[in-house]
Amino acid sequence: MGQKYTIGVDYGTQSGRAVLVDLSSGHEVADHVTPYPHHVIDEYLPGSGIKLAHDWALQHPDDYLEVLRRSIPAVIKESGVNPEDVIGVGIDFTACTMLPVDEAGEPLCFHKEYVDDPHSWVKLWKHHAAQPEADKINQIAAERGEAFLPRYGGKISSEWMIAKIWQILDEAPEIYDRTDLFLEATDWVISQMTGKVVRNSCTAGYKAIWHKQEGFPSREYFKALDPRLENLTDTKLRGEVIALGSSAGGLTDAMAELTGLKPGIAVAVGNVDAHAAVPAVGVVTPGKLVMAMGTSICHMLLGTEEKQVEGMCGVVEDGIIPGLYGYEAGQSAVGDIFEWFVEESLPSYVKEQAEKEGLGVHQWLEREAAKYQPGETGLLALDWWNGNRSVLVDTDLTGMILGLTLLTKPQEVYRTLLEATAFGTRKIVDAFHSNGVPVDALYACGGLPQKNRLLMQIYADVTNREIYIADSKQTPALGAAMFAAVAAGAEAGGYDSIIDAATSMARVKEETFKPIPANVEIYELLYQEYSKLHDYFGRGENDVMKRLKAIKKSAE
Numbered sequence: 001m002g003q004k005y006t007i008g009v010d011y012g013t014q015s016g017r018a019v020l021v022d023l024s025s026g027h028e029v030a031d032h033v034t035p036y037p038h039h040v041i042d043e044y045l046p047g048s049g050i051k052l053a054h055d056w057a058l059q060h061p062d063d064y065l066e067v068l069r070r071s072i073p074a075v076i077k078e079s080g081v082n083p084e085d086v087i088g089v090g091i092d093f094t095a096c097t098m099l100p101v102d103e104a105g106e107p108l109c110f111h112k113e114y115v116d117d118p119h120s121w122v123k124l125w126k127h128h129a130a131q132p133e134a135d136k137i138n139q140i141a142a143e144r145g146e147a148f149l150p151r152y153g154g155k156i157s158s159e160w161m162i163a164k165i166w167q168i169l170d171e172a173p174e175i176y177d178r179t180d181l182f183l184e185a186t187d188w189v190i191s192q193m194t195g196k197v198v199r200n201s202c203t204a205g206y207k208a209i210w211h212k213q214e215g216f217p218s219r220e221y222f223k224a225l226d227p228r229l230e231n232l233t234d235t236k237l238r239g240e241v242i243a244l245g246s247s248a249g250g251l252t253d254a255m256a257e258l259t260g261l262k263p264g265i266a267v268a269v270g271n272v273d274a275h276a277a278v279p280a281v282g283v284v285t286p287g288k289l290v291m292a293m294g295t296s297i298c299h300m301l302l303g304t305e306e307k308q309v310e311g312m313c314g315v316v317e318d319g320i321i322p323g324l325y326g327y328e329a330g331q332s333a334v335g336d337i338f339e340w341f342v343e344e345s346l347p348s349y350v351k352e353q354a355e356k357e358g359l360g361v362h363q364w365l366e367r368e369a370a371k372y373q374p375g376e377t378g379l380l381a382l383d384w385w386n387g388n389r390s391v392l393v394d395t396d397l398t399g400m401i402l403g404l405t406l407l408t409k410p411q412e413v414y415r416t417l418l419e420a421t422a423f424g425t426r427k428i429v430d431a432f433h434s435n436g437v438p439v440d441a442l443y444a445c446g447g448l449p450q451k452n453r454l455l456m457q458i459y460a461d462v463t464n465r466e467i468y469i470a471d472s473k474q475t476p477a478l479g480a481a482m483f484a485a486v487a488a489g490a491e492a493g494g495y496d497s498i499i500d501a502a503t504s505m506a507r508v509k510e511e512t513f514k515p516i517p518a519n520v521e522i523y524e525l526l527y528q529e530y531s532k533l534h535d536y537f538g539r540g541e542n543d544v545m546k547r548l549k550a551i552k553k554s555a556e
Protein backbone atom coordinates (compact mmCIF):
# COMPACT_ATOMS: atom_id res chain seq x y z
CA MET A 1 0.00 0.00 0.00
CA GLY A 2 3.04 2.28 0.40
CA GLN A 3 3.86 4.65 3.20
CA LYS A 4 0.84 6.47 4.68
CA TYR A 5 0.63 9.61 6.81
CA THR A 6 -1.83 11.58 8.91
CA ILE A 7 -1.80 15.15 10.16
CA GLY A 8 -2.45 16.15 13.79
CA VAL A 9 -3.26 19.76 14.63
CA ASP A 10 -2.74 20.90 18.22
CA TYR A 11 -4.59 24.04 19.29
CA GLY A 12 -2.74 25.50 22.30
CA THR A 13 -3.35 28.66 24.28
CA GLN A 14 -1.25 30.97 22.12
CA SER A 15 -0.79 29.11 18.85
CA GLY A 16 -1.81 26.15 16.77
CA ARG A 17 0.61 23.67 15.21
CA ALA A 18 0.29 20.98 12.58
CA VAL A 19 2.44 17.87 12.48
CA LEU A 20 2.64 15.44 9.58
CA VAL A 21 3.35 11.97 10.93
CA ASP A 22 4.62 8.76 9.35
CA LEU A 23 2.19 6.03 10.41
CA SER A 24 4.65 3.17 10.48
CA SER A 25 7.03 4.73 13.05
CA GLY A 26 5.30 7.82 14.48
CA HIS A 27 8.17 9.91 13.07
CA GLU A 28 7.18 13.58 12.89
CA VAL A 29 8.14 14.35 9.32
CA ALA A 30 7.27 18.06 9.36
CA ASP A 31 5.71 20.56 11.70
CA HIS A 32 4.58 24.16 11.48
CA VAL A 33 3.30 26.64 14.06
CA THR A 34 0.80 29.44 13.45
CA PRO A 35 0.62 31.96 16.29
CA TYR A 36 -2.96 33.17 16.73
CA PRO A 37 -3.17 36.57 15.02
CA HIS A 38 -5.46 37.90 17.78
CA HIS A 39 -3.54 36.23 20.66
CA VAL A 40 -5.42 35.68 23.92
CA ILE A 41 -7.98 38.49 24.18
CA ASP A 42 -7.95 39.41 27.87
CA GLU A 43 -7.85 43.21 27.95
CA TYR A 44 -9.68 44.81 25.02
CA LEU A 45 -12.11 43.40 22.45
CA PRO A 46 -10.68 43.62 18.90
CA GLY A 47 -12.26 46.38 16.81
CA SER A 48 -14.38 48.18 19.36
CA GLY A 49 -11.65 48.24 22.01
CA ILE A 50 -14.23 47.48 24.70
CA LYS A 51 -12.44 46.82 27.99
CA LEU A 52 -12.88 43.34 29.36
CA ALA A 53 -13.50 42.73 33.03
CA HIS A 54 -11.01 41.03 35.31
CA ASP A 55 -10.70 37.24 34.82
CA TRP A 56 -11.88 37.30 31.19
CA ALA A 57 -10.03 35.39 28.46
CA LEU A 58 -11.41 35.22 24.91
CA GLN A 59 -10.24 34.07 21.49
CA HIS A 60 -11.08 34.79 17.86
CA PRO A 61 -12.58 31.76 16.03
CA ASP A 62 -11.01 32.72 12.71
CA ASP A 63 -7.58 32.26 14.29
CA TYR A 64 -8.32 28.53 14.43
CA LEU A 65 -9.11 28.43 10.71
CA GLU A 66 -5.96 30.44 10.05
CA VAL A 67 -3.99 27.57 11.61
CA LEU A 68 -5.54 25.16 9.06
CA ARG A 69 -4.98 27.61 6.20
CA ARG A 70 -1.31 28.14 7.01
CA SER A 71 0.04 25.17 8.91
CA ILE A 72 -1.43 22.27 6.89
CA PRO A 73 -0.13 23.48 3.48
CA ALA A 74 3.19 24.27 5.19
CA VAL A 75 3.71 20.71 6.49
CA ILE A 76 2.70 19.19 3.17
CA LYS A 77 5.20 21.44 1.40
CA GLU A 78 8.01 20.94 3.90
CA SER A 79 7.64 17.16 3.95
CA GLY A 80 7.32 16.75 0.19
CA VAL A 81 4.70 14.06 0.91
CA ASN A 82 2.09 13.43 -1.79
CA PRO A 83 -1.31 14.55 -0.36
CA GLU A 84 -2.74 11.32 -1.81
CA ASP A 85 -0.83 9.47 0.94
CA VAL A 86 -2.30 11.55 3.79
CA ILE A 87 -5.22 9.39 4.91
CA GLY A 88 -6.63 11.36 7.82
CA VAL A 89 -6.52 14.45 9.95
CA GLY A 90 -7.22 14.92 13.66
CA ILE A 91 -7.13 17.83 16.08
CA ASP A 92 -6.78 18.43 19.78
CA PHE A 93 -7.67 21.59 21.65
CA THR A 94 -7.51 23.39 24.94
CA ALA A 95 -10.76 22.85 26.83
CA CYS A 96 -13.28 23.92 27.88
CA THR A 97 -12.84 26.52 25.16
CA MET A 98 -16.35 27.21 23.94
CA LEU A 99 -18.42 29.45 21.71
CA PRO A 100 -22.01 30.25 20.77
CA VAL A 101 -22.97 29.59 17.13
CA ASP A 102 -26.10 30.23 15.03
CA GLU A 103 -28.16 27.70 13.02
CA ALA A 104 -25.55 27.72 10.24
CA GLY A 105 -22.71 27.03 12.67
CA GLU A 106 -21.46 30.60 12.31
CA PRO A 107 -19.93 32.04 15.52
CA LEU A 108 -22.11 34.83 16.91
CA CYS A 109 -19.10 37.14 17.09
CA PHE A 110 -19.04 37.06 13.25
CA HIS A 111 -22.47 38.80 13.30
CA LYS A 112 -22.23 42.58 13.00
CA GLU A 113 -24.91 43.13 15.63
CA TYR A 114 -23.13 40.99 18.25
CA VAL A 115 -19.46 41.65 17.56
CA ASP A 116 -19.24 44.29 20.30
CA ASP A 117 -20.68 41.98 22.94
CA PRO A 118 -17.82 40.05 24.58
CA HIS A 119 -20.22 37.16 25.28
CA SER A 120 -20.51 36.42 21.55
CA TRP A 121 -16.78 35.50 21.37
CA VAL A 122 -14.94 32.27 22.18
CA LYS A 123 -14.44 31.86 25.93
CA LEU A 124 -10.97 30.36 26.38
CA TRP A 125 -10.37 27.59 28.94
CA LYS A 126 -8.78 30.08 31.32
CA HIS A 127 -11.72 32.50 31.26
CA HIS A 128 -12.39 32.56 35.00
CA ALA A 129 -15.23 35.09 35.25
CA ALA A 130 -17.95 32.48 35.81
CA GLN A 131 -16.90 31.62 39.37
CA PRO A 132 -20.20 32.94 40.91
CA GLU A 133 -22.13 30.60 38.57
CA ALA A 134 -19.78 27.70 39.37
CA ASP A 135 -20.31 28.27 43.10
CA LYS A 136 -24.10 28.03 42.64
CA ILE A 137 -23.78 24.97 40.36
CA ASN A 138 -21.86 23.23 43.17
CA GLN A 139 -24.02 24.41 46.03
CA ILE A 140 -27.27 23.35 44.37
CA ALA A 141 -25.82 20.02 43.21
CA ALA A 142 -24.62 19.30 46.76
CA GLU A 143 -27.99 20.26 48.28
CA ARG A 144 -29.81 17.96 45.85
CA GLY A 145 -27.30 15.13 46.33
CA GLU A 146 -26.65 14.99 42.60
CA ALA A 147 -24.87 11.73 41.71
CA PHE A 148 -22.62 13.42 39.17
CA LEU A 149 -20.79 15.61 41.69
CA PRO A 150 -18.40 12.93 43.08
CA ARG A 151 -17.36 12.09 39.52
CA TYR A 152 -15.93 15.61 39.34
CA GLY A 153 -14.09 15.47 42.64
CA GLY A 154 -16.98 17.23 44.42
CA LYS A 155 -16.78 20.44 42.39
CA ILE A 156 -17.60 21.67 38.92
CA SER A 157 -15.08 24.27 37.72
CA SER A 158 -15.83 27.78 36.50
CA GLU A 159 -13.62 26.87 33.51
CA TRP A 160 -16.22 24.46 32.20
CA MET A 161 -19.19 24.54 29.88
CA ILE A 162 -22.19 24.90 32.18
CA ALA A 163 -20.71 27.75 34.26
CA LYS A 164 -19.67 29.58 31.09
CA ILE A 165 -23.11 29.14 29.50
CA TRP A 166 -24.85 30.32 32.65
CA GLN A 167 -22.63 33.41 32.78
CA ILE A 168 -23.78 34.23 29.23
CA LEU A 169 -27.41 33.77 30.25
CA ASP A 170 -26.93 35.95 33.35
CA GLU A 171 -25.05 38.77 31.67
CA ALA A 172 -26.17 38.66 28.02
CA PRO A 173 -29.58 36.95 27.75
CA GLU A 174 -29.95 38.15 24.12
CA ILE A 175 -26.80 36.25 23.16
CA TYR A 176 -28.08 33.18 24.99
CA ASP A 177 -31.42 33.41 23.17
CA ARG A 178 -29.79 33.89 19.77
CA THR A 179 -27.47 30.90 20.28
CA ASP A 180 -28.47 27.77 18.41
CA LEU A 181 -25.67 25.66 19.88
CA PHE A 182 -22.94 26.10 22.44
CA LEU A 183 -19.96 24.16 21.13
CA GLU A 184 -16.53 23.24 22.31
CA ALA A 185 -14.07 24.94 19.96
CA THR A 186 -12.67 21.50 19.10
CA ASP A 187 -16.13 20.40 17.87
CA TRP A 188 -16.63 23.68 16.01
CA VAL A 189 -13.38 23.32 14.07
CA ILE A 190 -14.27 19.71 13.22
CA SER A 191 -17.69 20.92 12.01
CA GLN A 192 -15.91 23.37 9.74
CA MET A 193 -13.83 20.53 8.32
CA THR A 194 -16.64 18.02 7.78
CA GLY A 195 -19.71 20.20 7.30
CA LYS A 196 -21.58 18.61 10.21
CA VAL A 197 -21.71 19.03 13.96
CA VAL A 198 -20.84 16.11 16.23
CA ARG A 199 -19.74 16.31 19.84
CA ASN A 200 -16.80 14.31 21.15
CA SER A 201 -17.22 12.11 24.22
CA CYS A 202 -14.08 13.52 25.85
CA THR A 203 -15.09 17.17 26.22
CA ALA A 204 -18.75 16.20 26.72
CA GLY A 205 -17.67 13.98 29.61
CA TYR A 206 -15.01 16.11 31.26
CA LYS A 207 -16.33 19.58 30.60
CA ALA A 208 -20.12 19.37 30.11
CA ILE A 209 -21.11 16.83 32.82
CA TRP A 210 -22.16 14.19 30.25
CA HIS A 211 -22.04 10.53 31.28
CA LYS A 212 -21.87 7.52 28.96
CA GLN A 213 -24.74 5.73 30.72
CA GLU A 214 -26.66 8.57 32.34
CA GLY A 215 -26.31 11.37 29.80
CA PHE A 216 -26.51 14.94 31.16
CA PRO A 217 -27.81 15.86 34.65
CA SER A 218 -31.60 16.01 34.87
CA ARG A 219 -33.84 18.82 33.62
CA GLU A 220 -34.94 19.28 37.26
CA TYR A 221 -31.37 20.04 38.25
CA PHE A 222 -30.99 22.62 35.48
CA LYS A 223 -34.37 24.10 36.42
CA ALA A 224 -33.19 24.40 40.01
CA LEU A 225 -30.18 26.36 38.76
CA ASP A 226 -32.32 28.72 36.70
CA PRO A 227 -35.74 27.98 35.14
CA ARG A 228 -34.42 29.35 31.84
CA LEU A 229 -31.84 26.52 31.75
CA GLU A 230 -34.40 23.72 32.11
CA ASN A 231 -34.19 22.60 28.46
CA LEU A 232 -30.55 23.49 27.87
CA THR A 233 -29.29 19.97 27.21
CA ASP A 234 -32.10 19.17 24.72
CA THR A 235 -31.68 22.42 22.87
CA LYS A 236 -28.42 24.34 22.88
CA LEU A 237 -26.33 21.35 23.99
CA ARG A 238 -28.11 18.86 21.73
CA GLY A 239 -26.21 16.64 19.31
CA GLU A 240 -24.74 13.22 18.87
CA VAL A 241 -21.87 12.40 21.24
CA ILE A 242 -19.24 10.30 19.47
CA ALA A 243 -16.41 8.21 20.96
CA LEU A 244 -12.75 9.14 20.58
CA GLY A 245 -11.08 7.47 17.63
CA SER A 246 -14.24 7.60 15.53
CA SER A 247 -14.45 9.46 12.27
CA ALA A 248 -16.53 12.64 12.48
CA GLY A 249 -16.94 12.60 8.69
CA GLY A 250 -14.99 13.21 5.52
CA LEU A 251 -13.03 16.37 4.71
CA THR A 252 -15.21 18.74 2.68
CA ASP A 253 -14.21 19.88 -0.81
CA ALA A 254 -13.89 23.45 0.43
CA MET A 255 -11.55 22.45 3.27
CA ALA A 256 -9.59 20.19 0.93
CA GLU A 257 -9.02 23.15 -1.35
CA LEU A 258 -8.04 25.38 1.54
CA THR A 259 -5.55 22.92 3.02
CA GLY A 260 -4.26 21.02 0.00
CA LEU A 261 -5.49 17.70 1.41
CA LYS A 262 -7.57 15.12 -0.46
CA PRO A 263 -11.35 15.59 -0.18
CA GLY A 264 -13.19 12.92 1.80
CA ILE A 265 -10.28 11.73 3.96
CA ALA A 266 -11.19 10.76 7.52
CA VAL A 267 -11.50 13.59 10.04
CA ALA A 268 -11.24 12.25 13.59
CA VAL A 269 -13.74 13.43 16.16
CA GLY A 270 -12.34 16.34 18.26
CA ASN A 271 -10.14 15.74 21.29
CA VAL A 272 -8.49 17.62 24.17
CA ASP A 273 -4.78 18.46 24.11
CA ALA A 274 -3.75 16.72 27.31
CA HIS A 275 -5.91 13.66 26.60
CA ALA A 276 -4.49 13.22 23.11
CA ALA A 277 -1.00 13.26 24.59
CA VAL A 278 -1.55 10.12 26.70
CA PRO A 279 -1.33 7.46 23.95
CA ALA A 280 1.34 9.60 22.27
CA VAL A 281 3.72 8.84 25.16
CA GLY A 282 2.71 5.19 24.94
CA VAL A 283 0.51 5.19 28.04
CA VAL A 284 -2.44 2.85 27.54
CA THR A 285 -2.49 1.14 30.97
CA PRO A 286 -3.10 2.26 34.60
CA GLY A 287 -0.43 3.47 37.07
CA LYS A 288 1.25 6.03 34.81
CA LEU A 289 0.42 9.69 35.36
CA VAL A 290 0.90 11.77 32.22
CA MET A 291 1.65 15.46 32.75
CA ALA A 292 1.12 17.82 29.84
CA MET A 293 3.39 20.60 31.06
CA GLY A 294 3.15 24.04 29.50
CA THR A 295 1.40 27.24 30.52
CA SER A 296 -0.65 24.95 32.77
CA ILE A 297 -0.37 21.27 33.70
CA CYS A 298 -3.00 18.67 32.98
CA HIS A 299 -2.54 15.39 34.84
CA MET A 300 -3.99 12.33 33.14
CA LEU A 301 -4.29 8.84 34.59
CA LEU A 302 -6.02 5.59 33.63
CA GLY A 303 -7.90 3.26 35.95
CA THR A 304 -9.98 0.11 35.76
CA GLU A 305 -12.71 1.37 38.10
CA GLU A 306 -14.61 4.58 38.75
CA LYS A 307 -13.16 5.93 42.03
CA GLN A 308 -13.93 9.13 43.88
CA VAL A 309 -10.96 11.41 44.29
CA GLU A 310 -11.17 14.79 45.96
CA GLY A 311 -10.77 17.73 43.64
CA MET A 312 -10.02 15.80 40.47
CA CYS A 313 -11.35 17.45 37.33
CA GLY A 314 -13.23 14.31 36.44
CA VAL A 315 -13.38 10.62 35.69
CA VAL A 316 -14.87 9.61 32.35
CA GLU A 317 -15.33 6.10 31.00
CA ASP A 318 -13.46 5.82 27.67
CA GLY A 319 -12.50 9.49 28.19
CA ILE A 320 -8.87 8.94 27.17
CA ILE A 321 -8.43 5.31 26.07
CA PRO A 322 -11.45 3.15 25.18
CA GLY A 323 -12.11 0.43 27.76
CA LEU A 324 -10.59 2.31 30.71
CA TYR A 325 -11.65 5.09 33.03
CA GLY A 326 -9.75 8.27 32.30
CA TYR A 327 -8.95 10.55 35.23
CA GLU A 328 -7.98 14.19 34.85
CA ALA A 329 -6.63 16.76 37.31
CA GLY A 330 -4.67 19.92 36.77
CA GLN A 331 -2.92 23.12 37.77
CA SER A 332 -4.23 26.26 36.07
CA ALA A 333 -0.87 28.00 35.96
CA VAL A 334 2.65 26.56 35.82
CA GLY A 335 4.71 27.98 32.91
CA ASP A 336 2.46 31.03 33.18
CA ILE A 337 3.80 31.65 36.72
CA PHE A 338 7.40 31.50 35.53
CA GLU A 339 6.50 33.82 32.67
CA TRP A 340 4.87 36.26 35.09
CA PHE A 341 8.05 36.29 37.15
CA VAL A 342 10.28 36.88 34.13
CA GLU A 343 8.04 39.47 32.49
CA GLU A 344 6.57 41.33 35.43
CA SER A 345 8.85 41.19 38.38
CA LEU A 346 12.45 40.57 37.42
CA PRO A 347 15.07 43.27 38.12
CA SER A 348 16.59 44.54 34.89
CA TYR A 349 20.11 43.47 35.90
CA VAL A 350 19.14 39.82 35.47
CA LYS A 351 18.00 40.40 31.90
CA GLU A 352 21.19 42.37 31.18
CA GLN A 353 23.39 39.69 32.70
CA ALA A 354 21.61 36.91 30.78
CA GLU A 355 22.00 38.85 27.56
CA LYS A 356 25.67 39.46 28.24
CA GLU A 357 26.21 35.73 28.66
CA GLY A 358 24.16 34.95 25.55
CA LEU A 359 21.53 33.08 27.58
CA GLY A 360 17.76 33.32 27.69
CA VAL A 361 16.44 34.72 30.98
CA HIS A 362 14.86 31.36 31.93
CA GLN A 363 18.12 29.55 31.20
CA TRP A 364 20.09 32.04 33.30
CA LEU A 365 17.64 31.73 36.19
CA GLU A 366 17.63 27.94 35.93
CA ARG A 367 21.44 27.79 36.05
CA GLU A 368 21.62 30.10 39.07
CA ALA A 369 18.69 28.43 40.87
CA ALA A 370 20.32 25.02 40.41
CA LYS A 371 23.20 26.17 42.64
CA TYR A 372 20.91 26.01 45.70
CA GLN A 373 20.14 22.88 47.69
CA PRO A 374 16.50 22.05 48.48
CA GLY A 375 15.45 24.19 51.46
CA GLU A 376 18.43 26.54 51.16
CA THR A 377 16.40 29.53 49.97
CA GLY A 378 14.25 29.56 53.12
CA LEU A 379 11.28 30.32 50.88
CA LEU A 380 7.97 28.59 50.31
CA ALA A 381 5.20 29.55 47.88
CA LEU A 382 1.58 28.66 47.14
CA ASP A 383 1.25 28.20 43.39
CA TRP A 384 -2.18 29.76 42.95
CA TRP A 385 -1.33 32.60 40.55
CA ASN A 386 -4.29 31.52 38.42
CA GLY A 387 -6.43 29.95 41.14
CA ASN A 388 -6.36 26.29 42.17
CA ARG A 389 -7.77 23.73 39.75
CA SER A 390 -7.02 20.58 41.78
CA VAL A 391 -7.64 19.66 44.54
CA LEU A 392 -9.35 22.78 45.88
CA VAL A 393 -11.12 23.78 42.63
CA ASP A 394 -11.32 27.48 43.39
CA THR A 395 -10.32 30.13 40.88
CA ASP A 396 -10.60 32.84 43.56
CA LEU A 397 -7.48 31.62 45.35
CA THR A 398 -4.29 33.61 44.74
CA GLY A 399 -0.54 33.05 45.05
CA MET A 400 1.81 33.83 47.91
CA ILE A 401 5.52 33.67 48.76
CA LEU A 402 6.63 33.21 52.36
CA GLY A 403 10.06 33.87 53.80
CA LEU A 404 11.25 36.84 51.73
CA THR A 405 14.09 38.90 53.22
CA LEU A 406 16.21 41.82 52.08
CA LEU A 407 18.78 39.30 50.89
CA THR A 408 16.43 37.22 48.71
CA LYS A 409 17.74 36.87 45.16
CA PRO A 410 15.59 36.56 41.99
CA GLN A 411 16.98 33.09 41.28
CA GLU A 412 15.85 31.98 44.75
CA VAL A 413 12.32 33.18 44.04
CA TYR A 414 12.44 31.45 40.64
CA ARG A 415 13.49 28.18 42.28
CA THR A 416 10.74 28.60 44.86
CA LEU A 417 8.14 29.02 42.13
CA LEU A 418 9.36 25.85 40.38
CA GLU A 419 9.11 24.02 43.72
CA ALA A 420 5.65 25.40 44.47
CA THR A 421 4.27 23.99 41.22
CA ALA A 422 5.91 20.64 42.06
CA PHE A 423 4.16 20.65 45.43
CA GLY A 424 0.89 21.35 43.61
CA THR A 425 1.50 18.26 41.46
CA ARG A 426 2.41 16.22 44.58
CA LYS A 427 -1.02 17.12 46.08
CA ILE A 428 -2.64 15.67 42.98
CA VAL A 429 -0.47 12.53 42.95
CA ASP A 430 -1.29 11.93 46.63
CA ALA A 431 -5.02 12.49 46.07
CA PHE A 432 -5.13 9.78 43.39
CA HIS A 433 -2.72 7.35 45.02
CA SER A 434 -4.44 7.42 48.41
CA ASN A 435 -7.89 6.97 46.86
CA GLY A 436 -7.22 3.73 45.02
CA VAL A 437 -5.98 5.07 41.69
CA PRO A 438 -2.27 4.14 41.84
CA VAL A 439 0.44 6.43 40.49
CA ASP A 440 3.69 4.49 40.06
CA ALA A 441 5.55 6.60 37.52
CA LEU A 442 5.23 9.98 35.85
CA TYR A 443 5.35 10.75 32.12
CA ALA A 444 5.96 14.32 31.00
CA CYS A 445 5.28 16.02 27.71
CA GLY A 446 4.61 19.58 26.52
CA GLY A 447 7.07 22.45 26.25
CA LEU A 448 8.44 22.54 29.81
CA PRO A 449 10.27 19.17 30.05
CA GLN A 450 12.37 20.15 27.02
CA LYS A 451 13.10 23.59 28.43
CA ASN A 452 14.00 23.18 32.07
CA ARG A 453 15.93 20.22 33.53
CA LEU A 454 15.99 21.66 37.04
CA LEU A 455 12.20 21.75 37.01
CA MET A 456 12.01 18.08 36.06
CA GLN A 457 14.52 17.01 38.74
CA ILE A 458 12.53 18.96 41.35
CA TYR A 459 9.33 17.19 40.26
CA ALA A 460 11.06 13.78 40.57
CA ASP A 461 12.37 14.71 44.04
CA VAL A 462 9.12 16.21 45.32
CA THR A 463 6.94 13.32 44.10
CA ASN A 464 9.59 10.65 44.76
CA ARG A 465 8.81 9.06 41.41
CA GLU A 466 10.76 8.46 38.21
CA ILE A 467 9.80 10.69 35.28
CA TYR A 468 9.83 9.55 31.65
CA ILE A 469 9.99 12.27 29.02
CA ALA A 470 8.14 12.24 25.70
CA ASP A 471 10.43 11.81 22.73
CA SER A 472 8.24 13.92 20.52
CA LYS A 473 8.40 17.60 19.76
CA GLN A 474 4.63 17.99 19.59
CA THR A 475 3.10 15.25 21.73
CA PRO A 476 -0.60 16.24 21.67
CA ALA A 477 -0.39 16.77 17.89
CA LEU A 478 1.20 13.31 17.54
CA GLY A 479 -1.73 11.94 19.60
CA ALA A 480 -4.20 13.74 17.35
CA ALA A 481 -2.45 12.23 14.32
CA MET A 482 -2.72 8.78 15.95
CA PHE A 483 -6.45 9.22 16.49
CA ALA A 484 -6.69 10.31 12.84
CA ALA A 485 -5.01 7.01 11.88
CA VAL A 486 -7.63 5.12 13.91
CA ALA A 487 -10.46 7.15 12.34
CA ALA A 488 -9.07 6.25 8.90
CA GLY A 489 -8.86 2.55 9.87
CA ALA A 490 -6.42 -0.26 9.13
CA GLU A 491 -7.81 -0.87 5.66
CA ALA A 492 -6.81 2.60 4.56
CA GLY A 493 -3.31 2.13 6.01
CA GLY A 494 -4.13 3.38 9.53
CA TYR A 495 -4.88 1.37 12.67
CA ASP A 496 -7.79 -0.57 14.16
CA SER A 497 -7.36 0.84 17.67
CA ILE A 498 -5.49 3.55 19.55
CA ILE A 499 -3.60 0.81 21.40
CA ASP A 500 -2.27 -0.54 18.09
CA ALA A 501 -1.39 2.99 17.01
CA ALA A 502 0.43 3.64 20.31
CA THR A 503 2.40 0.41 20.01
CA SER A 504 3.86 1.47 16.66
CA MET A 505 3.97 5.24 16.96
CA ALA A 506 4.57 6.36 20.58
CA ARG A 507 8.02 7.03 22.07
CA VAL A 508 9.70 8.24 25.28
CA LYS A 509 13.34 9.27 25.69
CA GLU A 510 15.86 6.80 27.10
CA GLU A 511 17.01 9.25 29.76
CA THR A 512 14.67 9.61 32.73
CA PHE A 513 14.67 11.82 35.84
CA LYS A 514 15.13 9.73 39.01
CA PRO A 515 14.47 10.97 42.54
CA ILE A 516 17.63 11.81 44.54
CA PRO A 517 17.07 10.36 48.07
CA ALA A 518 18.69 13.27 49.98
CA ASN A 519 16.50 15.78 48.13
CA VAL A 520 13.41 13.64 48.61
CA GLU A 521 13.94 13.81 52.37
CA ILE A 522 14.16 17.60 52.57
CA TYR A 523 11.31 18.14 50.14
CA GLU A 524 9.16 15.88 52.28
CA LEU A 525 9.61 18.36 55.16
CA LEU A 526 8.90 21.35 52.94
CA TYR A 527 5.85 19.61 51.50
CA GLN A 528 4.43 19.18 55.01
CA GLU A 529 4.77 22.96 55.45
CA TYR A 530 3.24 23.57 52.01
CA SER A 531 0.30 21.36 52.99
CA LYS A 532 -0.33 23.40 56.14
CA LEU A 533 -0.41 26.65 54.14
CA HIS A 534 -2.50 24.95 51.46
CA ASP A 535 -5.16 23.90 53.94
CA TYR A 536 -5.06 27.10 56.00
CA PHE A 537 -5.62 29.43 53.04
CA GLY A 538 -7.38 27.02 50.73
CA ARG A 539 -9.92 25.21 52.88
CA GLY A 540 -11.64 28.20 54.38
CA GLU A 541 -9.80 28.40 57.70
CA ASN A 542 -8.57 31.82 56.65
CA ASP A 543 -10.36 33.22 53.60
CA VAL A 544 -8.25 36.36 53.34
CA MET A 545 -7.61 35.63 49.63
CA LYS A 546 -11.32 35.75 48.88
CA ARG A 547 -11.77 38.92 50.97
CA LEU A 548 -8.93 40.66 49.14
CA LYS A 549 -10.43 39.65 45.81
CA ALA A 550 -13.83 41.03 46.84
CA ILE A 551 -12.26 44.33 47.92
CA LYS A 552 -10.35 44.47 44.62
CA LYS A 553 -13.53 43.85 42.61
CA SER A 554 -15.43 46.58 44.44
CA ALA A 555 -12.53 49.00 43.97
CA GLU A 556 -12.34 48.39 40.20
Ligand SMILES: Nc1ncnc2c1ncn2[C@@H]1O[C@H](COP(=O)(O)OP(=O)(O)O)[C@@H](O)[C@H]1O
Pocket residue numbers: 012013014015293294295296334335336337338339340362363366446447448451452455
Ligand atom coordinates in the same frame (compact mmCIF):
# COMPACT_ATOMS: atom_id res chain seq x y z
N1 LIG B 1 13.18 27.62 30.32
C1 LIG B 1 11.95 27.69 30.83
N2 LIG B 1 11.72 27.29 32.08
C2 LIG B 1 10.49 27.32 32.60
N3 LIG B 1 9.41 27.77 31.94
C3 LIG B 1 9.58 28.20 30.67
C4 LIG B 1 10.85 28.18 30.05
N4 LIG B 1 10.71 28.67 28.79
C5 LIG B 1 9.39 28.97 28.64
N5 LIG B 1 8.70 28.68 29.77
C6 LIG B 1 7.26 28.78 30.00
O1 LIG B 1 6.63 27.71 29.25
C7 LIG B 1 5.31 28.09 28.88
C8 LIG B 1 5.02 27.65 27.44
O2 LIG B 1 4.95 26.27 27.39
P1 LIG B 1 4.54 25.51 26.05
O3 LIG B 1 4.40 24.08 26.37
O4 LIG B 1 5.52 25.87 25.00
O5 LIG B 1 3.16 26.22 25.66
P2 LIG B 1 1.58 25.82 25.73
O6 LIG B 1 1.21 25.51 27.13
O7 LIG B 1 0.88 27.05 25.24
O8 LIG B 1 1.40 24.65 24.81
C9 LIG B 1 5.21 29.59 29.07
O9 LIG B 1 4.35 29.83 30.13
C10 LIG B 1 6.65 30.02 29.44
O10 LIG B 1 6.69 30.98 30.44
Ligand SMILES: O=C(CO)[C@@H](O)[C@@H](O)COP(=O)(O)O
Pocket residue numbers: 012013014093094095096125272273274292293294295296297298328330
Ligand atom coordinates in the same frame (compact mmCIF):
# COMPACT_ATOMS: atom_id res chain seq x y z
O1 LIG C 1 -7.77 22.10 30.63
C1 LIG C 1 -7.20 21.58 29.73
C2 LIG C 1 -7.52 20.21 29.34
O2 LIG C 1 -8.57 19.70 30.07
C3 LIG C 1 -6.14 22.27 28.90
O3 LIG C 1 -6.65 22.39 27.64
C4 LIG C 1 -5.73 23.61 29.44
O4 LIG C 1 -5.14 23.41 30.70
C5 LIG C 1 -4.74 24.33 28.50
O5 LIG C 1 -3.56 23.61 28.29
P1 LIG C 1 -2.16 24.28 27.79
O6 LIG C 1 -1.42 24.72 29.01
O7 LIG C 1 -2.45 25.41 26.86
O8 LIG C 1 -1.44 23.13 27.11
